[in-house]
Amino acid sequence: MRIKLKELCGSKCVALDDGQKVYQQLFPELREKRTVELDFSGVDLVFSPFLMGALGKLLDHFEKETVMQRVSLCHISEEHLRSVNDFLDRADQRASEASDVETMRDLFEEDELGDI
Numbered sequence: 001m002r003i004k005l006k007e008l009c010g011s012k013c014v015a016l017d018d019g020q021k022v023y024q025q026l027f028p029e030l031r032e033k034r035t036v037e038l039d040f041s042g043v044d045l046v047f048s049p050f051l052m053g054a055l056g057k058l059l060d061h062f063e064k065e066t067v068m069q070r071v072s073l074c075h076i077s078e079e080h081l082r083s084v085n086d087f088l089d090r091a092d093q094r095a096s097e098a099s100d101v102e103t104m105r106d107l108f109e110e111d112e113l114g115d116i
Contacts, residue, residue, distance in 0.1 A: 001029055002074075006042035013046045019053020026054065030062060030070050040076040051087040064092045 003025055009018035022038070029036045040046075058067050073084060 001025075001034065002037040002039055004039045004041065006039075009050070011042055011044045013043055013050040013054075015047075016049040016053040019050040019055075020057075022050075022054035023057050026058060026071065027061070030058065030066070033070070035070050035072055037072045037074050038076075039074050040080055041074075043076075043080065046080045046083050048083075048087060051084060052091075055084070055088065056091050059088075059091050064088055 003022060005013055005022070008021055008025075009015075013019070026036055055067060055071070058071075062070075068088070073081060076084070
């Protein structure tokens with residue numbers, strides 16, 4: 001499957017709502033273990049709210065590596081690719097930090113250190 005971002009969202013992929021439109025098409029495909037091409041032809045701007053709606057929500061359901069393997073970015077400029085990669089790295093880091101905090105909380109509760 002190929003999603004042409006310019007047709008779906010216009011040349012400015014900036015809004016969370018537009019990202020959610022992309023997510024709604026991506027999620028069922030990834031759930032079925034299919035690869036999707038995101039076509040950036042004609043896209044002038046890519047902002048974080050759009051990426052949060054499109055890709056950030058996928059990270060709630062799939063590992064970063066899975067998303068990167070199954071979502072193929074085509075006709076993407078170096079600048080937009082850098083934005084996407086930076087976004088995914090930050091989102092993955094936040095998820096890792098949240099997991100670390102939860103693990104520490106569980107350890108403290110098991111040792112009853114959390115009650116001090």
